[in-house]
Amino acid sequence: MFRNLAQLLATTPGRDRNDVFLIHPIQLSRWLDEAWDAARTIPAFGDPSKPEPFLGSTDVVETLNLPKPALATTPDIVPSGVLLTNPDVYSDKVFQVQNIGLAWHHLSYAYVIESTGVFEVMAEVLRRLLVGETLDTLSAGGLRWVRATEELFFRDPPLFSISGAVSEIRPDDRINRRNCMWRMFGMDLPHPVPARWVGPRDGGEQAWKSDTGSGVNTGFREKWTELLRQVWLGIENARNESGPNATDKEYVAFLCNALKDMMNMRRRGGQLAREEFVHVSTMSWFHLTLESDTPIVVDLKADATNAADRLAKIAQRVGMQPAARSRELFELADLMSAMLRAIEAGKFDTGEEAETLFVPLAGGVNAQLLQDMNRIIDLWQSATGDRVKDRPPGTVSGTLSAQPLRIPTPQTPAPAAATSNGARLSAKPS
Amino acid sequence: MPDGKAGKPAPPSDPTLKDVVAALGDIAKALAKNTAELQAAQQAGGFDRDHGHPRPGERHASVRQQRTILDYRVLGALVGRADSENLTVSARRFRSNGYDQIEIHAVPHDAATVSVQAVGAARPELFSLRRGGGADKTVTVTLVETKDKDIARLELLNRAGEPIRLGPRMVRLPADASAT
Numbered sequence: 162m163f164r165n166l167a168q169l170l171a172t173t174p175g176r177d178r179n180d181v182f183l184i185h186p187i188q189l190s191r192w193l194d195e196a197w198d199a200a201r202t203i204p205a206f207g208d209p210s211k212p213e214p215f216l217g218s219t220d221v222v223e224t225l226n227l228p229k230p231a232l233a234t235t236p237d238i239v240p241s242g243v244l245l246t247n248p249d250v251y252s253d254k255v256f257q258v259q260n261i262g263l264a265w266h267h268l269s270y271a272y273v274i275e276s277t278g279v280f281e282v283m284a285e286v287l288r289r290l291l292v293g294e295t296l297d298t299l300s301a302g303g304l305r306w307v308r309a310t311e312e313l314f315f316r317d318p319p320l321f322s323i324s325g326a327v328s329e330i331r332p333d334d335r336i337n338r339r340n341c342m343w344r345m346f347g348m349d350l351p352h353p354v355p356a357r358w359v360g361p362r363d364g365g366e367q368a369w370k371s372d373t374g375s376g377v378n379t380g381f382r383e384k385w386t387e388l389l390r391q392v393w394l395g396i397e398n399a400r401n402e403s404g405p406n407a408t409d410k411e412y413v414a415f416l417c418n419a420l421k422d423m424m425n426m427r428r429r430g431g432q433l434a435r436e437e438f439v440h441v442s443t444m445s446w447f448h449l450t451l452e453s454d455t456p457i458v459v460d461l462k463a464d465a466t467n468a469a470d471r472l473a474k475i476a477q478r479v480g481m482q483p484a485a486r487s488r489e490l491f492e493l494a495d496l497m498s499a500m501l502r503a504i505e506a507g508k509f510d511t512g513e514e515a516e517t518l519f520v521p522l523a524g525g526v527n528a529q530l531l532q533d534m535n536r537i538i539d540l541w542q543s544a545t546g547d548r549v550k551d552r553p554p555g556t557v558s559g560t561l562s563a564q565p566l567r568i569p570t571p572q573t574p575a576p577a578a579a580t581s582n583g584a585r586l587s588a589k590p591s
Numbered sequence: 592m593p594d595g596k597a598g599k600p601a602p603p604s605d606p607t608l609k610d611v612v613a614a615l616g617d618i619a620k621a622l623a624k625n626t627a628e629l630q631a632a633q634q635a636g637g638f639d640r641d642h643g644h645p646r647p648g649e650r651h652a653s654v655r656q657q658r659t660i661l662d663y664r665v666l667g668a669l670v671g672r673a674d675s676e677n678l679t680v681s682a683r684r685f686r687s688n689g690y691d692q693i694e695i696h697a698v699p700h701d702a703a704t705v706s707v708q709a710v711g712a713a714r715p716e717l718f719s720l721r722r723g724g725g726a727d728k729t730v731t732v733t734l735v736e737t738k739d740k741d742i743a744r745l746e747l748l749n750r751a752g753e754p755i756r757l758g759p760r761m762v763r764l765p766a767d768a769s770a771t
Contacts, residue, residue: 205743264669
């Protein structure tokens with residue numbers, strides 16, 4: 162959500178995306194509640210006659226948001242007072258989104274960004290800056306970042322805030338995030354929880370898998386990879402006017418439906434909505450920090466041309482190493498999130514709709530969609546090692562179907578162990 | 592009926608015939624205007640950029656496909672990937688003299704219809720926009736079939752019936768509300 166705020170600032174005359182770091186953490190914390198509420202006005206997506214409920218529930222946002230004032234003159238409950246025109250001052254008003262609302266990224270965004278190792282690297286940076294003098298002295302901007310980051314993500318959240326998805330019941334945010342990702346995608350982060358941060362109440366090794374029951378989408382990766390493979394087949398054959406065309410748009414739609422059903426199963430009744438919001442917000446802060454040469458990046462002498470290189474330089478300062486494929490992961494996060502949101506909303510439920518993923522339509526109306534899909538395929542293949550563009554043996558000569566006999570299901574038992582830091586995404590060995 | 596001077600037809604002398612000719616002229620003008628507007632709408636919707644013909648191997652997107660593409664782009668804008676300009680419109684629901692109304696802001700000139708879909712309804716309520724070209728304007732519609740219902744989706748359609756903008760979800764108004 163902090164990148165949403167950055168986008169709003171970027172469209173305000175005289176302001177800049179990085180002005181988010183000028184806003185006081187108390188305002189940023191309150192703003193999260195207002196950003197949650199801003200999802201209330203998002204229109205229904207999917208077939209207009211039977212739209213899929215956003216976040217698995219038609220009213221989860223309304224259920225968990227703050228109450229509205231009884232009268233127009235009644236003040237709001239602790240408004241953020243964020244003023245886009247001047248982050249140094251505040252108003253007594255709730256932040257009003259002028260357009261049709263704000264949405265947060267899909268949980269996949271949090272998963273992909275955290276897979277870069279950014280959270281653990283920045284936690285170590287913060288720790289060193291706060292407990293000793295092994296790093297350089299900070300500028301005013303760097304100091305602001307340190308203060309805001311510690312207050313927002315490394316201490317108990319304010320009481321009764323939407324961001325308070327941590328308690329005695331689930332005391333560790335690291336474990337909580339892994340739990341959500343495990344349930345939604347059946348995948349672990351590629352790095353373990355650093356030993357320094359494993360607490361006595363964390364419930365033992367891989368505690369995030371405890372008591373999840375059958376509510377884990379273990380087949381996500383196979384189905385997602387198969388979808389990418391089939392879309393690539395469609396892209397390859399999009400302008401094929403002679404010879405056999407192995408593309409099957411109905412099978413692509415079938416895979417989209419399977420992914421939609423799988424993810425919406427985890428969202429029934431609005432489950433994971435709040436957790437997704439919190440985890441995506443956390444990762445968006447660190448992503449925004451590395452998207453440009455922000456004050457803390459400059460203070461750490463990590464100026465570079467992209468987020469992955471900045472992360473690598475910062476990690477080096479504290480003796481760590483980010484994921485080997487963090488460049489791909491940073492780029493993949495936004496794209497995959499938007500695509501999974503659209504799939505969840507039922508946007509590709511029919512062959513006719515699924516075709517927009519790979520068939521160029523007149524006037525270039527779906528050019529953005531085609532470009533995004535192609536990038537997702539390239540980035541996913543490179544980041545994970547899943548060979549999306551390879552055809553099954555025999556397919557080229559036409560002896561085998563381009564589609565498998567049955568929809569893919571996990572071939573191996575659920576992954577049990579996380580790999581070392583910097584490895585590829587680890588749902589299965591590649 | 593050449594008049595023998597400039598080769599132009601002479602104006603009809605019979606008053607009835609004069610009316611018929613004038614009406615034919617109006618029809619010709621209306622046809623030309625409508626064709627131009629339709630072409631403009633198609634071009635604004637992304638059609639026929641290649642001199643009115645799809646490139647080899649391409650075909651036109653159906654309305655359903657257009658909706659999928661618009662929704663995907665709006666989703667991307669909502670999560671902050673891009674600016675939502677030219678994808679969405681803001682709107683306000685209010686009650687005036689007992690009527691349930693929606694005021695839609697910055698309606699683009701190529702919008703021809705407002706489509707309002709209530710939660711659970713099988714089909715949307717449609718409102719034709721009768722307005723000239725020019726700058727984006729504010730439009731107000733009075734709800735009939737969808738009055739006092741939660742609005743799940745508000746679309747602006749061009750003359751070809753394709754969705755070109757998406758508006759916000761709007762809950763029903765309290766009975767005593769004057770504006771929201």
